[in-house]
Amino acid sequence: MALYEHVFIARQDISNAQAEGLIEHFSQVLKDNGGEVVGFEYWGLRTMAFKINKNRKGHYAFLKSNSPAPAVDEMERLMRLHDDVMRVMTVKVDAHEEGESAVVRAKNSRDRDDRGDRGDRGPRGPRPPRPPRRDD
DSSP: OEEEEEEEEEOTTSOHHHHHHHHHHHHHHHHHTTOEEEEEEEEEEEEEEEEETTEEEEEEEEEEEEEOHHHHHHHHHHHHHOTTEEEEEEEEESSOOSSSOHHHHHHHHHHHOOTTOOGGGOOOOOOOOOOOOOOO
16 A cells, blocks of 8 residues: 545634534545545634635645555545535555654744744834824
């Protein structure tokens, strides 16, 4: 069996629970066809770079699987037929990355980042004087 990574985007008007239900549904499709899901992540509702079917946002999901090619083909076929799924991408990989994906790591580091700190720029200092008003 080969190792695959799958990313799909679901419509923005479904709930988070429904999006996570889609992950479980498509994981079950892989299992029913002789594959196994090694891991999955729900990346949340994210803004897309361009509109897809009049949607500006989408629920992103990521799956790691160890499956035969027919199982992946069946899952992709069902994803393309599903009304809530807008885009699907499957990539065959040599090895799965350990731990969480780069998207989750970036999101976690952004959440912990303290935005109030000005870093090494120092204090703002005094503002320059305003120019005089003209009353014409």
